Amino acid sequence: xxxxxxxxxxxxxxxxxxxxxxxxxxxxxxxxxxxxxxxxxxxxxxxxxxxxxxxxxxxxxxxxxxxxxxxxxxxxxxxxxxxxxxxxxxxxxxxxxxxxxxxxxxxxxxxxxxxxxxxxxxxxxxxxxxxxxxxxxxxxxxxxxxxxxxxxxxxxxxxxxxxxxxxxxxxxxxxxxxxxxxxxxxxxxxxxxxxxxxxxxxxxxxxxxxxxxxxxxxxxxxxxxxxxxxxxxxxxxxxxxxxxxxxxxx
Numbered sequence: 001x002x003x004x005x006x007x008x009x010x011x012x013x014x015x016x017x018x019x020x021x022x023x024x025x026x027x028x029x030x031x032x033x034x035x036x037x038x039x040x041x042x043x044x045x046x047x048x049x050x051x052x053x054x055x056x057x058x059x060x061x062x063x064x065x066x067x068x069x070x071x072x073x074x075x076x077x078x079x080x081x082x083x084x085x086x087x088x089x090x091x092x093x094x095x096x097x098x099x100x101x102x103x104x105x106x107x108x109x110x111x112x113x114x115x116x117x118x119x120x121x122x123x124x125x126x127x128x129x130x131x132x133x134x135x136x137x138x139x140x141x142x143x144x145x146x147x148x149x150x151x152x153x154x155x156x157x158x159x160x161x162x163x164x165x166x167x168x169x170x171x172x173x174x175x176x177x178x179x180x181x182x183x184x185x186x187x188x189x190x191x192x193x194x195x196x197x198x199x200x201x202x203x204x205x206x207x208x209x210x211x212x213x214x215x216x217x218x219x220x221x222x223x224x225x226x227x228x229x230x231x232x233x234x235x236x237x238x239x240x241x242x243x244x245x246x247x248x249x250x
Contacts, residue, residue, distance in 0.1 A: 024149075026231065029232075030234045031211070032234060036055075040243075042075075047075065050075050050087060070090045071089040072088060073085045073087020083113075086111050090105070091106040091182075092106075102140045105138050106133060106135040114127040122160070124160050125157070126156075127158075132149055135151075153184065160179065161177050169207060175205040177202070182199075183198070199221050201217060203219075203238065214242070219234075221236055
């Protein structure tokens with residue numbers, strides 16, 4: 001199934017870029033910092049909560065801000081390793097591009113299935129997410145318009161974690177982490193960039209205790225913009241903190 005999904009997404013990306021192959025590409029190179037806090041709370045055998053907060057810089061790693069994200073959802077556990085989540089996200093796009101003097105809000109409804117595979121010295125996570133995006137229209141660089149532009153996004157994330165110590169995934173140990181996430185756009189307004197972006201991350205995870213882990217490392221982000229021949233290549237320093245709570249009776 002994993003190979004099938006990858007082939008499907010790559011073909012969609014090729015279709016979006018091949019249409020404008022004769023047009024010269026313009027690539028913008030940026031350096032950013034992404035920080036995030038992720039919480040998953042299990043309330044019972046079958047129900048839980050999802051919350052994540054993120055903040056991203058815009059350029060030169062520490063100059064200005066590009067996005068802030070607040071995401072929340074309700075999770076249904078099919079088993080300990082497979083879960084479904086339905087939620088809402090609010091994204092604030094700080095001034096930039098075609099709205100240089102005003103922030104642009106965005107609302108998202110999202111659904112996902114996430115499943116884990118665990119071995120003694122290897123852990124894998126896969127996640128398939130669908131998002132319905134409602135981004136406020138822009139009237140001018142300094143003024144928002146009425147209504148929202150609507151589109152869909154499909155995201156597939158694959159993560160591998162391998163312990164570096166003698167005690168796999170025990171508190172106060174490190175793990176090597178690699179993950180890749182590809183994004184595909186859908187909707188009437190999507191013409192040239194069905195392929196949206198790919199994010200590849202390589203770094204370390206430090207298991208603070210049984211409930212907390214911090215991940216830090218380098219992420220390469222390649223994105224195709226709506227014009228079709230405009231691209232972004234972003235070198236990203238990424239620091240994410242993961243916190244898990246379990247209120248089930250032991």
